[in-house]
Amino acid sequence: MPLFWLLLAAFILAPCACFLLLAVAPALFSQGSQWFTLTYLHQALTGATAVAIVNSLWVSSAAALVGIAIGFPIAWLVARTTLPGRRVIPGAMWLVLLLPSWLPALGWERIVQPDGVMYRLGLDWPWVTHLIMGPFGVVLLLGLRCVPFSYLAISAAMAGLGQEFEDAARVHGASRLQAMRLIIPILAPAIWSALAIGFAESISDFGVAATLAYSSNFPLATYQLYAAIGNFPPSFPLAAGMAWLLVAAVAIPLALQARALRGRSYAVLSGRTRQAVRRELRGWGAILATGGVALFFVIALGVPGFGAVSGSLLADYGGSFSLTLANYHALFAQTNLAAAAGGGLLSPLERSLVYGMVTATITVIGGFIAARLLSKRRTKATGALDFLLLASVALPGVVFGAGYIFAYNLPVMSRIGVNLYQTVWLLIIAYTASSLPTNARVLVGAVSQLQPSLKDAARAHGAGAITAWARGVLPVVSRPIVMAWLFTFCGVFLELPLSQLLYQPGSPPASIAIEDNLSTYHFGVGMAQSVLAVAFALAAVGVVLGGYRLLAPAGWRRIGGTVRG
Amino acid sequence: MADPITIENLGKTYPGGNVALREVSLDVEPGSFLVLLGPSGSGKTTMLRCLAGIERVSSGRITIGRQVVADGRRHVPPDQRDLSMVFQDYALWPHLSARDNVAFALRRRNLSRPQCRSRALEMLDRVGLHALAERYPNELSGGEQQRVALARALIADTGLILCDEPLSNLDADLRERMRVEISALVREAAATTVYITHDQAEAFALADKVGVLEKGRLVQAATPEQIYTRPATPFVARFTGLAGEIAVRIRGHQPDGMLLVEPVLGGGAINEFSAGLPDGPTGTFRARAPLEAVSGDAALMMIRPTGVRLIQDGSAEYHLSGRVSDVAFRGRGYEHAIDLDGSTRLTGVFAGFRVARGEIVGLRLDPAGCHLFPAEPIAAAQQESERAVAGGTRN
Secondary structure, eight states: OHHHHHHHIIIIIHHHHHHHHHHHOGGGGTSSSOSSOOHHHHHHTSHHHHHHHHHHHHHHHHHHHHHHHHHHHHHHHHHHBOOTTTTTHHHHHHHHHHSOTHHHHHHHHHHHSTTSHHHHTTOOOHHHHHHHSSHHHHHHHHHHHHHHHHHHHHHHHHHHOOTHHHHHHHHTTOOHHHHHHHHGGGGHHHHHHHHHHHHHHHHTOOHHIIIIIHHTTOOOHHHHHHHHHHSSSOOHHHHHHHHHHHHHHHHHHHHHHHHHHTTOOOOOOOTTOOOOOOBOOOHHHHHHHHHHHHHHHIIIIIHHHHHHHHHHTBOTTOSSOOBOSHHHHHHHHHHHHHHHTTSOSSOHHHHHHHHHHHHHHHHHHHHHHHHHHHHSOOOHHHHHHHHHHHHHHHSOHHHHHHHHHHHHTSHHHHHTTOOOTTSHHHHHHHHHHHHHHHHHHHHHHHHHTOOHHHHHHHHHTTOOHHHHIIIIIHHHHHHHHHHHHHHHHHHHHTOOHHHHHHOOTTOOOHHHHHHHHHHTTOHHHHHHHHHHHHHHHHHHHHHHHHHHHHHSOHHHHHTTOOOOO | OOOOEEEEEEEEEOTTSOEEEEEEEEEEOTTOEEEEEOOTTSSHHHHHHHHHTSSOOSEEEEEETTEEEESSSOBOOGGGSOEEEEOTTTTOOTTSOHHHHHHHTTGGGTOOHHHHHHHHHHHHHHTTOGGGTTOOGGGSOHHHHHHHHHHHHHHTOOSEEEEESTTTTSOHHHHHHHHHHHHHHHHHHTOEEEEEESOHHHHHHHOSEEEEEETTEEEEEEOHHHHHHSOSSHHHHHHTOOSEEEEEEEEEEOTTSOEEEEEOOGGGHHHHHGGGSSSOOOSOEEEBOSSOOOTTOEEEEEEOGGGEEEEOTTOSOOSEEEEEEEEEEOSSSEEEEEESSSSOEEEEEEESSOOOTTOEEEEEEOGGGEEEEEOOOHHHHHHHHHHHHHHHHOO
16 A cells, blocks of 8 residues: 555656646756746736636636536436437447547548638638637537536436426426426536536646647647747746646636535435436427437537548548548558658557557556545545545646656656656556546445445455455446446547657657647548547447456346346 | 315326226315325325326326316316425425425415515424524424425415325334324315325324225225224225234124124134133134125134234133234233234234233134125235235335
8 A cells, every 4th residue: 555655646746746836946946046936927927828828718618608508408308308319328428528629629620621621512611710710619619528527417416306306396386497497406516516527627628729729829728838848948837837827727616616515415315216207308399409419419529520531531632522542541651651660560549559558457456446545434644645636637637747747857867767758658657647536536436335245245255355356346346447447548548638748759649640640731641540540449449348248247247237127 | 275176087007008096086075184095006196196286197087176187188287286295205405495495385476575485484483493494404304304395385375285105204203293293284274185105003193084095996985983993895904904814704693783703723723722721712703794794604804903802811701712922012011923823823912911922812802893804815815915014014
């Protein structure tokens, strides 16, 4: 256990703390002469960075509202009506959630940019280009990304909201609409957490900031922070000053949420909660609801998917809409060329696949240990762990990456023999450290339901420690572990901000290779690579889920599964 | 003010074919207290929900006051039926204070907000919660939440109050106190009340009239006294409390309408168990019978706990004998379980004195507490008995 704490301190706490400290005490790290200064915070609040911060704030607020405005009705329709196709919606929501934000952004960009798919199809609509390549497009894309968070938060709350609250309102004189207005506030905790998550996700997003927003000359804070480090000369203290502002911004909705819900309980679950009744959708209601939900998925998945696939099948700089596989051929040629030039035997996609698998495996082990600690009796140490993990979830990836660059590039590191900077190990450690907090949160629910007696019973009946764990505990948590593994794998496979900041030169992961192709105007090849990357990720998910279904004993699969009624 | 209710041939089938109610007909007098009694799955909750308008009826008709609120085609929504309801889980809206929960039910009376709030306070005062009016449901105990739910149901002075097992989530002591409060408050309101429960003691204590439901059918609707002294079916008898049941054979008719019967117990049990008593059992005894029977017919005799008395040392004439298999102290006295033979046991046999386990005792039967029904196939009877007991004791 001390090793676990040491690793947490070295890989989560220290880099971020050093980086944040840098903004106010640059002399500590030989980055300036001041031992205490607010200059860099002030600098972050002026000029271009201030514009970027303000942009990020309002865009993230708007995106969170868009997320709840779309996610709430979908969650309601799925939970309370006979909406056609409602069974596939949760899966589709996960797809929206797992796609890195830069992929749909690129898909949209490829459609609407000059010489994009839209113009090739003969649709000369510059106003669409202006609309999407600007604040509206950024809000739309970030908002669409918030929808799954809202949907999941509201769905979970609605699952526990029995029918009786609505029935009680109806029998005491409320019309259907009044009853709905009465019970919506019961969902306040879910609405608040959806808004807080949506805001935090949007303000810390790097994918849209580095693609659509950057191409549209609409600066956002995360990209400005990246630029402060990436431009020459790099200014780490200024980046750290911006990091403070980002972290403070994430704290705003959390504070608002805590204030709004203080001292109130919205507990609605009891052993006798009556399952809510589904309302049958008929006629225009059914058409409107289905059409609305379908429109969301078309905009969130269909259009960018079409943009990416069609973009990958169009020759660059061509004026016509003739389809070709030339980009895919060019991609393989590029890979072979890179391999021949000493870029290693792995293509960027294969590399990301390996990184994803290694990271997911390490993260699940670490996440499980953290979840065990969190679910035990609360002590000061577990309280500190809880806070550290919670704070890390809220920490934007780009701040994390900047912290890593800064901390592991310090001269003191090479003096003590830690030469991780610009190695693949640092990238994998950073992936792991940034995934661990979420992973631990995902697992803590399942782990806290574990009865100690499961293992004790196995031990009491003659099993050794490992057998007892494998027979008594693993079966119960196997499904959450597989899900947490997949969640981490998908997150890492096409991760952008950490990869951008920390990848080993000459060995770019998939997201960087795609970005490189796009920034060098190889749009078609970049799109082909994106399409293949998503296909790889989906295939990997399919293989893992299929493997679990085929190989896990039937009893393991029953636990946590749903029973067909 | 209070509304009469007429239910005619009510039927309810859920999607998927589960028939919850079959041809239920019932009249409820205005201002009376009807308790629907039955085990889980008997259809009592469905019936209440049909009355509330939360469920649509499949067939039949419900009339509340002069208004037909449901029939095959018509369905008046719950908010237009002018009724109120106490829910099993109270269904207090967690984001509203106790006062606002209560005041909500007054909205339909078109009062101003201050009027609603002051009347809600008055109502909370009546249920003893004036001081807790600003608390949220999670800050109230189970009993206090129950009172808020009751206040919400009473405040709008509706002609009909529905209660969906409102005491089932409370502990025994609080349940008894709340039962008394509910009884007093709803009678004071003079509204017609329909109350459902699976607890026969609660039903008898509250009701002017009890309707017993079995598998979606109304098997008996009568006063608590009639249900207890003249159960219409073996199910009603079992569900409303039995010491036990024994197989008998009819031996003759009595001038007062009673029947003379003789027990049919296995393995010469009576002789065996009477070994310790000075005289043998009388062999025949009298019982009340709703059935036409002729001498020699087999029948099932159901014995209420009040229909059997324990005789020790042959101090009085007795009809049966058995061995004490268990004894439990109940404060007022002792309840004994008595084995008559290998398969027949009487439970809850009360005596002011304790008889030790293993002793042989005599049992004197009171014809008023012994009810005869046509003999049933044993397996079916046993199953039904177990189901009825399980339903009746689940709280």
